[in-house]
């Protein structure tokens with residue numbers, strides 16, 4: 421087992437991105453400011469259960485961990501075996517679940533979880549066809565506790581493209597509250613977050 425190393429994280433991320441570009445969907449891991457913004461919806465008290473989708477090399481996981489109160493639970497659903505191995509080797513505090521976010525309800529039931537206090541996503545939504553986006557969002561709405569948040573990010577420069585607009589429409593169909601944060605400029609590329617609550 422080894423400690424978190426930004427260089428090792430980056431090497432793992434880049435080699436997975438080159439090997440499976442259609443699964444990873446980004447050129448670099450999220451930066452610290454975006455990771456902190458994503459983690460900001462995590463309840464800061466009680467014993468919350470937090471689920472991350474698509475943790476990659478774990479930068480957002482680190483931000484969630486910094487915020488999560490003692491006694492909270494932090495599960496991360498990751499499909500890429502290389503990322504799973506990396507996470508298990510570098511972040512032993514994380515409950516890594518190897519699987520597809522499309523099977524979220526079952527994966528969580530197998531882990532003994534039936535309600536979630538926040539879902540934080542790093543999934544590459546624009547790579548998914550619309551029915552796959554809907555399927556995963558539906559799974560998320562089924563596991564969220566009442567009032568609990570779902571958050572995800574989008575690159576600001578593609579926000580006006582049809583794929584992004586379609587994804588935003590999927591979110592608005594599924595949630596009665598969809599907030600868009602200001603752009604985080606200290607990210608490569610600059611990105612914003614959607615913060616959603618109250619499944620319809």
Ligand SMILES: C[S@@+](CC[C@H](N)C(=O)[O-])C[C@H]1O[C@@H](n2cnc3c(N)ncnc32)[C@H](O)[C@@H]1O
Nearest residue numbers: 444446449450474475476498499500520521542
């Ligand atoms: C853009 S990377 C984001 C990594 C990290 N959260 C970040 O922000 O730097 C997307 C991650 O989602 C994972 N992923 C893609 N499709 C997935 C799926 N259906 N279920 C779970 N993870 C998935 C990829 O393997 C990759 O690790």
